[in-house]
Amino acid sequence: MTSSHEALAHPASSAEAAPGNQPGAARGAHGRGTPPKGTASWRSRLYRWDMKASPYVLIAPFFVVFGAFSLVPLLYTAWYSLHHVQLSALDHQTWAGLGNYTNLLSSEFFWNALQNTFSIGVISTVPQLLAALWLAHLLNYRLRGSTAWRVVMLTPYATSVAAATLVFTLLYSWDGGMINWLLHFVGVDPVNWRESDWGSQFAVSSIVIWRWTGYNALIYLAAMQAIPSDLYESAALDGAGRRQQFRHVTVPMLRPTILFTVIVSTIGATQLFGEPLLFGGVSGSKGGSEHQYQTLGLYMYDQGWIIGNLGKASAIAWSMFLILVIVAVVNMLLSRRLRKSP
Amino acid sequence: MSAGDLTFPQAPGEAGAKTKATKAQTGGEPGTRAKARPRGGRRLGRPRMTGAGRQLDAGPVTYAVLTVFALVSLAPLVWTAVAASRTDRRLAETPPPLWFGGNLFKNLQAAWDQAGLGTAMFNSTLVATTITVSTVLFSTLAGFAFAKLRFRFSGALLLLTIGTMMIPPQLAVVPLYLWMSDLGWSNRLQTVVLPTLVTAFGTFFMRQYLVQALPTELIEAARVDGASSPRILWHVVFPAARPAMAVLGLLTFVFAWNDFLWPIIALNQQNPTVQVALNSLGTGYVPDQAVIMAGALLSTLPLLIAFLLFGKQIVGGIMQGAIKG
Amino acid sequence: MRTSTRRSHGPVAFAAVAALTTGLLAGCANDSDDGSPDATGGGGGKGRITLTVGTFGVFGYQQAGLYDEYMKLHPDIAIKENVTTRTDVYWPKVLTRLQAGSGTDDIQAIEVGNITEAVQTQAAKFVDLGKEADKSQWLDWKLAQATTKDGKTIGLGTDIGPMAVCYRKDLFRKAGLETDRTKLAEQWKGDWAKYVDLGKQYMKKAPKGTKFMDSAASVYNAAVGGASERYYDKDGNVVWDKSEGVKKAWDVAMTAATSDMSAKLKQFDPTWDQGFANGTFATIACPAWMIGYIEQKSGDSGKGKWDVAAAPTAANWGGSFLGVPTASRHQKEAIALAKWLTAPEQQAKVFAKQASFPSTPSAYPSLKPQADTTAYFSDAPLTQIFSDSAKTIPAQYLGPKDKPIDSAIADVGILQVEQKGKTPAQGWEAAAKEIKDVLGQ
Structure with a gap:
């Protein structure tokens, strides 16, 4: 055990240093690479220019398109969020200052949505990522027809959301749904999945888990394939079994990717609206009669698209951003403190 | 080797x-x-x-577990096919049909004709392929720069990229449409292609992958040898990024194919993508669910083909x- | 060797990108904006004008063969329909496009739930059709809904939703109730509360596994649809909590929700469809357009068992308008088409196809439902029942947020009482809170 730890210490720690604590300022020192010896001075100048300019050249296409088509419209919504503006009268904007935001702070629906977002986020994201990791691990074995297996795992992501929701709505229907029918055999009374508080959140989460597990598994699988096999070899030589290898080689090496999926899934959970919207059927944007599964994303959709309060809806959108920033900052402070006091 | x-x-x-x-x-x-x-x-x-x-x-247990995962994953798609093979009337009855009926081809034909899926498939292929190629390419370039190169404001720019992912995009379609309209592009395919040519998701994904998967020493060694940036990209970065590029390509293709909110706002059925065209189904006061399901099935099939093409590329190391x- | 094969992938990939980009740009260059001559490929010969009709899908013009007929009458016109089936996407899309000033269709459908918002905020973006069409053709209240204060009519009425009660004769018989449609109508005439009272009687001897109605929201909807003042008064003030009509309809719905006579379904859910198929409820407040839905979903098992009786009070549920945006490049042709599609003769044809009820009374004498449908509903005089209802529907004052307010009451207030066991007072309070949120207060 101990020896295997030691053997693995090196890659694990180097993996640890890589992700997020200083995003972007990665360790690569090649930017200062020595120019090749014995070349003509124009070549070395060209080389130095290449060194300096290439990062900007590489990110330029991304930022040009991204800035124009993603950033600018988003900034527009920030502008909307500071105004009273209806979807039906975009030119008729009156300055609201932070009015839309203070309105939210005093809105019971907003806090309720925030709470639902959190609880649905947890019960959908945690099992989903764990299952994805496990699934990726299984897919990483040498399999007969490996491509077919991968393809199959991604079908939920490709299946039309409307078709999938129809299936789940039937499964979870109160009267005559298959799940209540099964529960009946265990002696459980039929659950009104859509209207019960925890039941609806569970049902929505199950759709999310079903839809996104294979997706995340594939992301993990790609990262697993880049893990050098000699790490496993040395672990094996040190007597680590499959399970220990998974814990001490695979997981540490996947850290940047795990961080990625956690961030992306958190963001996805915050913005979640498609699944609960369709699960709710007609006027699904309410998220149940007591808003029991109305997420922030759904509340925003309801305000902006159904009711047409574009200003308030934009404020919800940007408050999601602020919430995630707060979460990120708190997370950073906590992890910094944890690292200081080992 | x-x-x-x-x-x-x-x-x-x-x-x-x-x-x-x-x-x-x-x-x-x-x-x-x-x-x-x-x-x-x-x-x-x-x-x-x-x-x-x-x-x-893989041992037998692995196969067994994967089979369970596979069944759960496939069931709704299979049921879509079952529903597409029935009649609207039968779908309303309980218990719902669990096996195929005899109307599959009739419904597929009806869905294909009513929705004009021929043009739509062509457009969607064009749109999704362009978006995929461009997203994978530019995300790899930017992701590599963020992962392995040092430059001014790199940290801030990466944070900006991640930060914008946190703002839900559904409302931004309103100003985006106003802008596209000013450009005179209503109902044209480029309105759907241009905004998604790159994604913050893709760049962040490639960055996280390359941080781990691309040994810095390898780039340094190439630098020492005097390799230029394009050469390093071509011979070191792209090969190392291949599994992630394939996965990103796969995910992006599906996303672009299934994206509906912005395409429905931006296009109409005279020049539709598949998701826009499917709106032609289920019209009238009594929408035919069987035909709608047939449309959903047809729209998914090309994705399965794309999967097979990309899936093989996810070999790494x-x-x-x-x-x- | 292997090196060379691998390297050849690169140029191929780039060539593919280049080809795609070029193809894309070329493709884009080819298709000009909709609406212009020869725009959309399917058009045909030179000089042929393509008109687009933007709808949310329920109109049935295609199915009734109206487009084909018009194109035959006018060989220089081609018609294409642009459908966005989800109304919660359709209307924001239309609003955005109207305000952007481009991309609208030549004819744009407007649902009754959105008509007041359109009249109040988008009137400048629509052609005044009142000058073009003979306004006297339409029911007064229908015309008024699409007319601004200064008399501009932005949309011509298509269908309306006059209300009746559809009921299962066989279940009524088993429950020991009257089954004759005239006598039933007599029993509940004048007040939906009487209909609910009959429900109490039904539940005493209800056949196993059945309830009296599909949902409490359904009876609310029917009752409030007959009140002339609901959420707004005629000056446009929000008065929903003081409105007599709302209060009465609410009380009826509360009785229904608290006395176990509702199957507690949500309309237009898959389970609602199953409710029809399995015959789990005996009555439903049915506007004309729901006739076809009931027939389809109930299937053969319901044949000859369903019947239709006049509703307690005349009420309207649903219906739409066709407007011509000023951004249309072919206004003249679009106006002509909108007039033609909404003319009594054409409305009668759509009724024959899918029982969308005309908003033009002169069509009523000539209405003929399909023979199958009449037989399905026990030979009930559908035309007469719905015409009588249509003629007595009172004018309603609608407001810009009518739809979300309605949803707040039905999908929050009533649903809480019906499905979550809240008291009527709690339900009312929840609806009130919801409406405050809707109004941004």
């Missing part, structure tokens, strides 16, 4: 970067790996297995084993 991998790190400066990289790339060839795979005593043969990460054999060893 393994010889090449092993000698590589020991002679960093001796051979040209190109030679090294090509050798390294050959390691990524699925065919080669298959040939080099030790036939007998696979578990014992692990030390000789370099390249594509760990390739342990190039030379990292040798480098770090």
Whole structure:
């Protein structure tokens, strides 16, 4: 055990240093690479220019398109969020200052949505990522027809959301749904999945888990394939079994990717609206009669698209951003403190 | 092949970067790996297995678990096909049909004709392919820069990229449409293509992958050899990024194919993508659910084909084993 | 060797990108904006004008063969329909496009739930059709809904939803109730509360597994649909909590919700469809357009068992308008088409196809439902029942947020009482809170 730890210490720690604590300022020192010896001075100048300019050249296409088509419209919504503006009268904007935001702070629906977002986020994201990791691990074995297996795992992501929701709505229907029918055999009374508080959140989460597990598994699988096999070899030589290898080689090496999926899934959970919207059927944007599964994303959709309060809806959108920033900052402070006091 | 991998790190400066990289790339060839795979005593043969990460054999338990996952994953799609093979009337009855009826081809035909799926499939293929190629390419470039290069404001720019993912995009379609309209592009395909040519998701994804998967030493070695940036990209970064590029391509293709909110706002049925065209189904006061399901099924089939094309590309492991060893 | 094969992938990939990009740009260059001559490929010969009709899908013009007929009458016109089936996407899309000033269709459908918002905020973006069409053709209240204060009519009425009660004769018989449609109508005439009272009687001897109605929201909807003042008064003030009509309809719905006579379904859910198929409820407040839905979903098992009786009070549920945006490049042709599609003769044809009820009374004498449908509903005089209802529907004052307010009451207030066991007072309070949120207060 101990020896295997030691053997693995090196890659694990180097993996640890890589992700997020200083995003972007990665360790690569090649930017200062020595120019090749014995070349003509124009070549070395060209080389130095290449060194300096290439990062900007590489990110330029991304930022040009991204800035124009993603950033600018988003900034527009920030502008909307500071105004009273209806979807039906975009030119008729009156300055609201932070009015839309203070309105939210005093809105019971907003806090309720925030709470639902959190609880649905947890019960959908945690099992989903764990299952994805496990699934990726299984897919990483040498399999007969490996491509077919991968393809199959991604079908939920490709299946039309409307078709999938129809299936789940039937499964979870109160009267005559298959799940209540099964529960009946265990002696459980039929659950009104859509209207019960925890039941609806569970049902929505199950759709999310079903839809996104294979997706995340594939992301993990790609990262697993880049893990050098000699790490496993040395672990094996040190007597680590499959399970220990998974814990001490695979997981540490996947850290940047795990961080990625956690961030992306958190963001996805915050913005979640498609699944609960369709699960709710007609006027699904309410998220149940007591808003029991109305997420922030759904509340925003309801305000902006159904009711047409574009200003308030934009404020919800940007408050999601602020919430995630707060979460990120708190997370950073906590992890910094944890690292200081080992 | 393994010889090449092993000698590589020991002679960093001796051979040209190109030679090294090509050798390294050959390691990524699925065919080669298959040939080099030790036939007998696979578990014992692990030390000789370099390249594509760990390739342990799957046991029966693994197959059993995967089968369960597969059934759960496939069930709704299969049920879509079952529903598409029935009549609208039958779908309303309980218990819902669990096996195929006789109307599949009739409904598929009806869905195809009513929605004009021919044009739509062509447009969607064009749109999704363009978006996929561009997203994968530009995300890899930017992701590499963020992962491995030093430049001013790199931290801030990466945070900006991640930060914008946190703002839900559904409302931004309103100003975006106003802008596209000013450009005179209502109902044209470029309104759907241009905004998604790159994604923050893609760049962040490639960055996180390359941080781990691309050994910095490898780039340094290439630099020492005087390799220019394009050359490093071509011979070092792209080969190392290949599995992630394939996965990103797959995810992006599906996303672009299934994206509906913005395309429905931006296009109409005279020049539709598949998701826009499907709106032609289920009209009238009594929408025919069976035909709607047939449309959903038809719209998913091309994705399964795309999966098979991309899925094979998700083989990884190039030379990292040798480098770090 | 292998090196060369691998390297060849690169140029191929780039060539593919280049080809795609070029193809894309070329493709884009080819298709000009909708609406212009020869725009959309399917058009045909030179000089032929393509008109687009933007709808949310329920109109049935295609199915009734109206487009084909018009194109035959006018060989220089081609008609294409642009459908966005989800109304919660359709209307924001239309609003955005109207305000952007481009991309609208030549004819744009407007649902009754959105008509007041359109009249109040988008009137400048629509052609005044009142000058073009003979306004006297339409029911007064229908015309008024699409007319601004200064008399501009932005949309011509298509269908309306006059209300009746559809009921299962066989279940009524088993429950020992009257089954004759005239006598039933007599029993509940004048007040939906009487209909609910009959429900109490039904539940005493209800056949196993059946309830009296599909949902409490359904009876609310029917009752409030007959009140002339609901959420707004005639000056446009929000008065929903003081409105007599709302209060009465709410009380009826509360009685229904608290006395176990509702199957507690949500309309237009898959389970609602199953409710029809399995015959789990005996009555439903049915506007004309729901006739076809009931027939389809109940299937053969319901044939000859369903019947239709006049509703307690005349009420309207649903219906739409066709407007011509000023951004249309072919206003003249679009106006002509909108007039033609909404003319009594054409409305009668759509009724024959899918029982969308005309908003033009002169069509009523000539209405003929399909023979199958009449037989399905026990030979009930559908035309007469719905015409009588249509003629007595009172004018309603609608407001810009009518739809979300209605949803707040039905999908929050009533649903809480019906499905979550809240008291009527709690339900009312929840609806009130919801409406405050809707109005941004």
